[in-house]
Amino acid sequence: MIPPQFDYHAPGGLDEALGLLGELDDAKVMSGGQSLLPMMKLRLASPANIIDIGRIPGLDTIEERDGCLRIGALVTEAQLEESAAVAERYPILLDTARVIADPLVRxxxxxxGNIAHGDPANDHPATMLALRAHVIATGPGGERTIDIDDFFHGLFMTALGEDEILTELHIPVPPAGSGGAYVKLERKVGDYAVAGVAVQLTLDDDGKVTRAGVGLTNLGFAPIRATAAEETLLGADFVPAGGLRGAIEKIRDAITKAPGADEVIAAAAQAAADMAEPVEDRRGSVEYKRNMARVLTARAIRQALARAGAGG
Known part of the structure; x- marks a missing residue:
């Protein structure tokens, strides 16, 4: 389909973009356009003005600085896949990027943009909830930091003001003994998730969970942080026979042999499923999606534990 008519603006700097956003009526910011343009073609969105920030310099950097991984507004999924820092210390981000659409889209x-769109079916919101990320929004008054827990307000609704642009994401550098995983069920490769689960865990030297983050994809009208599952995992002891060192496959297999490990994982998975609020559609019934939330949470926990035990 052809999108409705609109006026296109390509500012050369952030100040110019903010000025246009404040001056123009019914304006929408576009970075990559891979979520906005399909919605416009389907006539689900019809802004009168598009402000394309894709030519603004300085927004395409990804770096670790001041205790955070900083992801600029124009960093693509492909850049995330190619980042050595992401591969080494943020495997959950690599998991997430790799299951988004196809290489052309990435x-x-x-x-x-995946975050700013506010779509609960997008993959990064759950991952950012699990990682306790912070959103940097820039407006006429300067920058403000929004905790990711306060960012998603509902279906396509976020805490961004009408005169603000999401310019950066800050992800705290995980402490030693951390590991994460994102697991997604899709009807076909590149599709939106039937359900998806992000888990980020930190273990101390004794194999006890000291930090836990669990986020759910496409299981409600907004991305869900499964706090009940996190509480179930906190303090759990996952020391396998032989300790927490060795090949990741061996650790993954050994973790379930720790006393009570299977029971804790099952309880946390059920707690996540209980917090899910899925809607029936062509991807499945409410009961099916809630059960998939349980299954995927258990898988993500095991993978996160294995990566944490292997040093990330």
Missing amino acids: NRATVC
């Missing part, structure tokens, strides 16, 4: 789609 070359254009941006991580920050």
